[in-house]
Amino acid sequence: MSSKTPRQKTGRRSRWAAAALIGIGLLVTGGVYAGASTAMAATEPTTATTALTAEDGKKLFQANCATCHGLNLEGTADGPSLYGVGEVAVEFQVSTGRMPLQMQGPQAPQKPVQFTEDQILAISSWVQSTSPGPAFPSKSVLDGKGDVANGAELFRINCAMCHNVAGAGGALTEGKYAPALTSTSALHMYAAMATGPQNMPVFNDMTLTQDEKRDIISALLFLQQNDSPGGLSLGSLGPVSEGLFIWIFGIGSLIGLTVWITAKSN
Secondary structure, X not given: OOOOOOOOOOOOOOOOHHHHHHHHHHHHHHXXXXXXXXXXXXXXXXXXXXXXXXXXXXXXXXXHOHXXXXXXXXXXXXXXXXXXXXXXXXXXXXXXXXXXXXXXXXXXXXXXXXXXXXXHHHHHHHHXXXXXXXXXXXXXXXXXXOXXXXXXXXXXXXXXXXXXXXXXXXXXXXXXXXXXXXXXXXXXXXXXXXXXXXXXXXXXXXXXXXXHHHHHHHHHHHHHHOOOOOOOOXXXXXXXXXXXXXXXXXXXXXXXHHHHHHHHHO
16 A cells, blocks of 8 residues: 655745845835935035126136137127126126127127026126126116106107117118017116117116116016007007008908909999
8 A cells, every 4th residue: 555645835936026026125225215315415504505606707708708808808809898888788698698699790689598597697797896887776676667658758769769669679770670679578678778788879877867767667568568459569560561451451352342343243
């Protein structure tokens, strides 16, 4: 009589078990590490700042602007001196992409900005510390709460001959132009009046006081924030666009109606 020996059960592991164990181990280790890093970071002092200094601005200027304007703002044959232009002029030119200049021409066009806001402020701060000029205005000048009616009148008297009465811009001589003001910021409106970029005259405080500049800025911001009360603006180009519209659609409609009546009678 043969004796029967019970078969010993052999546990067979899934082929994914090892991978699952490794994955769980990695998740646990990563979680512990992340928690420890967060706790350590919370206990560290948070005094670091990303703001750049005027010395950083000097380095940026000498690396990017000195070729035309000189190492010490003295100017060269390719660019004017920056003595006395002030920080607001530098901020205007660089933050609108006009500078660094891409190529010589009748006027420096706006293009994509090449520096961060901190870098622009650092460059303008160094220029101001080296050769002071027009500075940034107080916030009240840019708040848009001035006398809109007075600002509109001042704009029509001093600015509309180039920028158009609605701030739509316009062509000048020899390939120059007055840019549209339909999306210009309050700071850049002030900078243009205070420094006279491109072909624009300088409106210092003897010509337009700070309150008058505030009124003009308020009037332009009002135009930006409100639709044209007359309906379709047609580009705000005045009689030219309005006459063209009437000629094409008005007279065109009359001609079409005349042809239709004639064909109908025949």
